[in-house]
Amino acid sequence: MAQTEPGPQHLPRTRHKLKGWAVGWNRVGHQTEFYAKTIRSIADALINYRVEILGQIAQMGLGAGALAVIGGTVGVVGFLTMSTGALTAVQGYNSLAGIGVEALQGFTAAYIITRVIAPLIAGIALAATIGAGATAQLGAMRISDEIDALEVMSIRSVTYLASTRVISGIIVVIPLYCVAVLVAYLSGRFATTYIYGQSTGVYDHYFNTFLNPKDLIWSYFQVIAMAIVVMLVHTYYGYHAAGGPAGVGEATGRAVRTSLIVLAVVTLFVALAIYGQSGAFNLSG
């Protein structure tokens, strides 16, 4: 593209704007390509990089550095779901008490915690802990040229770094979500029965009647979908970090921002797909 004459450009402002759009559009394509490559290499990672997967699982489950001080990933996820479980009790109990049906708080907990709160909060905690950690780690590797060094040693870097993290994210999220759901249920029950003084029999009756095991299983699928998306987004931003120490921090921030938005959208669409218009829900049995 040899531009010979530097004469006046036609519509410089429009051209500038279009160029900006083209860059954005190309970035979408670039990301999609990376995601496709990562997902395609999952089989390869399972065959060739099993040791790395185990290492990642250990690191993600227990957390590294400062995270380990406050209980690792399990501690953070447990704490966030505990506080939201109690929050459901505080807000739900008082709103229901306003219309005199606070006995139904057990039902509210079984319904709302299972369908929305537990998967969403677990996903958010996942993005903040494991996801942001992966971006920071990969970004530091990228700007100290370690990823290029991997390529030189003929290690397939996308497979070795991104696919292994996606696999271990999926594996780690399963026990993590068990903890999250149990903690949310228990803290909701504790807040309602001990703090607001509802009798445990009433709470348990409505809770057990309306706790739908099928919903719980679907929420597992929701969380696994989230884990895949979070790990893909965060490895992308870490793998493509640039611009020195500040770049790693910026990439981490941008990855968190993107993955939070993607999480909300994924939750919405998965919920719409699972529960549909009618909601697969029968109050009268």
Added chain:
Amino acid sequence: MEGSTRVGTRERARAILSSEGVAAKPVRGVGSFLAMALDTFALMFKPPFAWREFLLVTWFVARVSILPTLLLSIPFVVLATFIINILIMEFGAADFSGSATALASVTQIGPIVTVLVVAGAGATAMCADLGARTIREELDAMRVLGINPIQALVVPRVLAATLVALMLESLVSGAGLAGGFFFSVFIQHVTPGAFAAGLPLLVGLPELIIALIKASLFGLAAGLIACFKGISVGGGPAGVGIAVNETVVYSFVALFLINLLATAVGVKATM
């Protein structure tokens, strides 16, 4: 033999408990965080106030947060409206979907989305920026020039985060109500008039004021955590990334705790 082991144990215990030791590390972190917070509050009222920095940072934080706020609050409210509408349609009370949407979006989703955006977008960007300055030793240079970095950089940032969080809360509530309206009316076929009439049924001025106070508290806490992590970065390139990661985790934890306590207090106050 016996004596030497006892000395060894005692030395090890002293090493663990000493200021350099493992056990003291988190405590020292909390201590220096509190010290910085106190410095910030004290210097907030001491002239000169860094107006230019305050405006620039406010603009910067607002710019990185507005789009994520809109993109987050709409799916959140639509999800909540969807789940709640299923429930109240079962009761045959679809006309009240407006009050349920208002309750969900003003009292809970508003603050939660503000938390996520302030911590995930605003605080990370601030921490990355300050961390990069710390790594490049700009803060030390300021100290050499006789400028207190807490007064020049931290105070305007903390105030900017508070102000932006306050404004975001109103944006989230507005966007949430609009999203809930469109979803209820056009997809779930609720009567628009009934939806609008139901809006102020459960949510009034006290709830709105509490939501705004909550949002300001979030902004304050997230700003303090981000600045603390930013100015105490160490360890080169990897350090900034780790600091940003810690900012996200710590501010989520702190903000969820504040949300729980503020909701409990607020519910008691408005009853």
